[in-house]
Amino acid sequence: MRQFNLTTRLNIKAICIISIFMIFFTMHNQWISYQARIAVLSRNMDRFTAYLQTVIPPEFLIINEESVAGPISLEEQVLAINNKVQPILNNIFMPSSVVKYGVYSSKHKRIVAIGPELEKPMLSVETTWCDIGDASCSGEKSNSVVWYGAQIMYFVKPLTFNNEVVGYTFACINLDRVRQEIFWANTQKLLLGGIIALLIAIMLFQEIFIRLKKDLALFAEATVAGQSKGFESKIPELTPVLQYLSEQTDRMARLDRLNIIGEMAASIGHEVRNPMTTVRGFLQYMGSKPNFSEYKSQLDLMISEIDRANSIITEFLSLAKNKAMHFKDSDLNAMICEVIPLLDADALRYNCHIKLDLNEIPPVCVDHNSMRQLILNLVRNGIEAMPDGGEITISTAYKQGKVLLSVADQGVGISPEDKEKLGTPFFTTKENGVGLGLAVCYRIVQRHNATITVESEPGKGTSFLIKFAAAAMPQTN
């Protein structure tokens, strides 16, 4: 089946919506116009039949049935009355194509005159619908004689002569024709309005699409150039969407980098470490020999440098994608308490204080070693960010089904430009830093299907917030 593109689909939707709206609007409008027109016509017709009552002399309807030549037939009587009454009607002009009026003779059961134009055949049709006694009346009727079967609204007033009703004046409105006239008048107007509205809607859609296309092209260029952050779209509603996209693209790019580095780490890490272990062993052996005692300090320096390289490789290896992890439901608070003694020495050295704000939380499904490494790396960064000392707060909480772990310091903070680079392997601003600590943290968070966010204000401090899915609901008592 043919697939329509988005513009066509939107155009079709616009046509449907405008059409439905037009149909409802037309029907409503017609109903209102019809009621208004009928109200005006009814008022006029009532007055008009009353007027006819005053201008038609009732004695005109009395005709001698005998003449010198003998009895006069009914048709001849009607024609004779018509000859007298019709000229009066012909002098009255009723400016409406939906109204007929006339005079009815009770005795002859015939319409004896009709306006605005004489309709001869009508004079020979026997009819009784006007015969309603001596009161005026009005109503609706289908299958009218006067309008050849149409639905009509009629107004009838009696003509009396010597206290006897001899006939009636009447006027009838052709309701079918009124409806038709109103329908066409309204439909033409609405069709025109609808087509204009549709053209405007299609033009607007087209305009929006052209803008959208241009903006997306610009956004794509900015993404390729790595400048999509803070991209302002010409369509303001699109800006937050594009910003979200840009953040997600950044995140994916970062994860991609982590994956590549992780794979590299896995493949070369071990190969590098093995020869290093051999070298370290020999250096240690040589250091213990009296022959090399004069080189003792150089040998120790070499060993410590190899240890440092080794620790970097260990850290690097934890980026590996397939590093074994053993997930199990654990108490995060207990893990934090376990790690703190390892950090206290560091904290003391930098004149820092570690404060705990541990709240009741449900267990989380985590890898024990990874959690230790995560907490150690974050707290170490916090300590290193406060050269003049300060306080680091480690807190836990449970909110909206998530277990939150936060590490906040009062350190130097991170500039917005550096914030973008956090988690990128080997990004460091420290003289002796390697730039793997946060990369490892981001990798751990990713492997736990958790999220990590950073809030930082240069000069005031930084806080890292990690959100884990809870393994179970917390016990509340």
Ligand SMILES: Nc1ncnc2c1ncn2[C@@H]1O[C@H](COP(=O)(O)OP(=O)(O)OP(=O)(O)O)[C@@H](O)[C@H]1O
């Ligand atoms: N709490 C923090 N306060 C200020 N800056 C921080 C903080 N945590 C991280 N950073 C910045 O992020 C950079 C990267 O941190 P990361 O832990 O990855 O590497 P590092 O600490 O420099 O080196 P190492 O690999 O030894 O940890 C740091 O150099 C620092 O600029």
Ligand SMILES: [Mg+2]
């Ligand atoms: Mg670090």
